[in-house]
Amino acid sequence: MDRAIDKVRDALQARGLRLTKPRRLVAEKVLSARRHLAADDVLEMLRRDGTPVARATVYRTLEMMKECGTFDEHDFGRGRKVYERAIGRPHHDHLYCIGCGAIIEFQEPEIERLQDQVTRRYHFIAMYHSHKIFGYCRRCGPKAPSGDKAHDEPPRHQDTKND
Amino acid sequence: MDRAIDKVRDALQARGLRLTKPRRLVAEKVLSARRHLAADDVLEMLRRDGTPVARATVYRTLEMMKECGTFDEHDFGRGRKVYERAIGRPHHDHLYCIGCGAIIEFQEPEIERLQDQVTRRYHFIAMYHSHKIFGYCRRCGPKAPSGDKAHDEPPRHQDTKND
DNA sequence: TTGATACTGAGACTCAGTCTCAATACGAAC
DNA sequence: GTTCGTATTGAGACTGAGTCTCAGTATCAA
Numbered sequence: 414m415d416r417a418i419d420k421v422r423d424a425l426q427a428r429g430l431r432l433t434k435p436r437r438l439v440a441e442k443v444l445s446a447r448r449h450l451a452a453d454d455v456l457e458m459l460r461r462d463g464t465p466v467a468r469a470t471v472y473r474t475l476e477m478m479k480e481c482g483t484f485d486e487h488d489f490g491r492g493r494k495v496y497e498r499a500i501g502r503p504h505h506d507h508l509y510c511i512g513c514g515a516i517i518e519f520q521e522p523e524i525e526r527l528q529d530q531v532t533r534r535y536h537f538i539a540m541y542h543s544h545k546i547f548g549y550c551r552r553c554g555p556k557a558p559s560g561d562k563a564h565d566e567p568p569r570h571q572d573t574k575n576d
Numbered sequence: 577m578d579r580a581i582d583k584v585r586d587a588l589q590a591r592g593l594r595l596t597k598p599r600r601l602v603a604e605k606v607l608s609a610r611r612h613l614a615a616d617d618v619l620e621m622l623r624r625d626g627t628p629v630a631r632a633t634v635y636r637t638l639e640m641m642k643e644c645g646t647f648d649e650h651d652f653g654r655g656r657k658v659y660e661r662a663i664g665r666p667h668h669d670h671l672y673c674i675g676c677g678a679i680i681e682f683q684e685p686e687i688e689r690l691q692d693q694v695t696r697r698y699h700f701i702a703m704y705h706s707h708k709i710f711g712y713c714r715r716c717g718p719k720a721p722s723g724d725k726a727h728d729e730p731p732r733h734q735d736t737k738n739d
Numbered sequence: 740t741t742g743a744t745a746c747t748g749a750g751a752c753t754c755a756g757t758c759t760c761a762a763t764a765c766g767a768a769c
Numbered sequence: 770g771t772t773c774g775t776a777t778t779g780a781g782a783c784t785g786a787g788t789c790t791c792a793g794t795a796t797c798a799a
Contacts, residue, residue, distance in 0.1 A: 431796080433746065452786080467748040472787060488651065492756085493786060508700050519694050527687050532709060535680050537671050538718055539711040546695060548702040555701055594765080596777065615755080630779040635756060655787085656755060746795070751788105758783070765776075 417444045420500045424481040435466045439474040443484055449495035449516060489516070489545065506544040512553030580607045583663050587644040598629045602637040606647055612658035612679060652679070652708065669707040675716030 421440050422432040432440070442455050450458075452471050459466050466474075475496055478484040485499040489509050506524075508517040524544070532539045549555070584603050585595040595603075605618050613621075615634050622629050629637075638659055641647040648662040652672050669687075671680040687707070695702045712718070 429745095431745075433795085435747070469749080469788075469790095470747055473747090488653065490651065508695065508698055508702075510700075511703065517698050517700065519698065521690055521694055524687055524690050524694075527684055527690070528709060531682050531684055531687075532671065532711065535671055535682065536714040537673075537680065537709070537711055539671075539709050540674065541711075542707070542709040544705070544707045546691060546700070546702050546705040548695065548700055548704075551699040592776095594776075596764080598778070630781095632757075632759095632780080633778060636777090741799085742797105743799100744795100744797080747793085749791100749793105751790080753786105753788070755786095756784085759781095761779095763776105763778070765774105767773090767775105769770105769772075 421483050424483050435470050436474050444498050449497045451493045451495045508546045510550035512549050515550050584646050598633050599637050607661050612660050614656045614658045671709045673713035675712050678713050
């Protein structure tokens with residue numbers, strides 16, 4: 414984690430940017446989070462910690478960290494962007510449970526290879542990609558897709574990674 | 577196209593919904609479009625045609641058509657959802673050009689197969705997925721990723737499919 | 740210490756999308 | 770055809786994530 418913040422500093426400095434106190438506070442929240450965080454989550458967490466950071470600064474910092482490659486940004490269609498640490502962990506894609514909001518990460522090198530093949534086919538230069546599979550996790554199960562109203566208000570399982 | 581509108585009607589009726597005039601007008605725009613359309617595009621096109629439909633109705637209809645499986649909805653990160661006809665055409669995914677906004681469709685059955693494998697691995701029941709590759713198309717080329725400011729205002733190629 | 744520049748915070752603003760509710764259209768029953 | 774209940778529409782207010790502006794503050798180099 415200290416290692417991670419150093420890498421964040423390096424990434425910023427490489428672009429002539431500083432790791433100021435507000436930026437560090439935002440970065441630490443995302444780096445240590447056990448789930449994907451939205452700007453509002455970070456805002457709220459810092460407020461509760463007694464170290465509030467302005468809304469604009471949080472948004473600017475998250476965007477900046479994404480540009481530097483230290484955070485990954487995802488949009489699971491809930492009308493807000495969420496972030497997770499990118500440094501020090503391998504690339505992965507996501508399964509998103511429509512029932513409970515759980516996010517499961519997966520790696521499939523063969524898909525990545527096929528993607529390269531596709532982009533070559535179209536003389537396309539890939540910069541990044543977004544591969545998400547939406548459905549129902551093991552716990553929400555096959556019953557969910559039916560008219561099961563219990564799932565309109567997604568239950569939040571304790572030990573899963575929610576957005 | 578007449579065939580298509582009939583399928584739209586059937587899909588609605590199967591859910592006890594009617595194909596009213598405003599809904600038909602919205603549906604026809606998306607069915608006949610040569611590119612992905614946002615709600616605002618549809619709104620504007622209908623206004624220009626002299627057959628205006630209320631904003632709320634357009635949004636409601638697009639959502640409804642998606643639910644019925646007649647339209648596909650995509651979000652390419654430009655802050656608005658876009659739609660394309662789904663009936664009468666095979667499933668595909670997209671390459672999105674950051675330079676000019678061009679959208680290239682691709683099909684890769686092998687990726688779909690690997691996806692199934694992934695979901696099985698996690699006991700996940702997939703309902704739909706979103707697979708997008710962002711980068712630069714043949715015309716925007718390898719020069720684009722550099723600090724080429726000419727691409728801040730994406731040029732719009734005449735014969736490509738923009739969102 | 741000074742000047743130039745980067746950064747922050749507060750709050751106004753934007754804009755896609757949603758909600759509300761009165762008015763209207765439509766299908767079924769009479 | 771008329772009536773009644775329900776589905777649908779339109780206008781415009783509202784929401785909420787994200788952006789912008791700009792004055793004030795911090796930081797760096799000289």
